[in-house]
Amino acid sequence: MEVRLKTQEQAIDGLIRRKLEAAGVRPTRQRVDLGRVIFGAGDWHFTAEMIYQETRTIRFAPTLGTIYNTLNEFARCGLLREIAIYDAKLWYDTKTGPHFHFYREDTEELSDIPDEWLPTIDIPPPDGMRIAAIDVIVRVKKA
Template sequence: MHLENTSQDVTGLLRGAGLRPTRQRVALAELLFSKGNRHISAENLHEEAIVANVPVSLATVYNTLHQFTEVGLLREVAVEGTKTYFDTNTHEHQHFFYEDENIVVDIPGKGVTLDDLPQPPEGMEITRVDVVVRLRKKAN
């Protein structure tokens, strides 16, 4: 998802998702969606907000990212127990995680093909399968 860097575009996006466009949500959404598809941690978004003179706490950034995820504006990508990235591309796709650099990127093309998924338990359905392929430089 890519928006022009205008408050009007972001306000419409938030309202369309059922969120009230508060000053902080609009400012964070402008930072998130004005740069095209990307993967960002809460800490990195908080740093961007500080540089852009957006007065927001790290806790507010986390809360806002989770709200955006709940309404489908972002996709959460967990790469480790405590390391989570938020993806502005909400379409079905998989990721590479560069361990040495702490960077998440989309796997190009059709990505990974999964065959023979297990049957879900009675009354349940599979909503999504997340694949993160971890990479690091080869040892010489």
């Protein structure tokens, strides 16, 4: 059982390494450890502080500064999407394609708006420009 678990961990680490390398990121041990936490849960939204709490049990737990640096590098290379919320909290999203968000002010939770609810937004860019992204955050709170 333990050997099988070790083999699964090695396979996951290999996938993370290839993902990082494909994005042009050097797959250091700490980046692979953080990649396992970040990308191992599917699509989700998180802050650096959430990752910091999540990684406290890793043998060589990264500092908050290392986490911020790694998240910035992952976002710069297109592995993560940065989402700035108005209360100065920076969120990260593993789903990097176009989509919109709900932000619950009372619980400070970020979630995707279902695709079938999305409006069509057709905004022409200024001359000589192209639209890189349209970010929409719908702020909600309990009625």
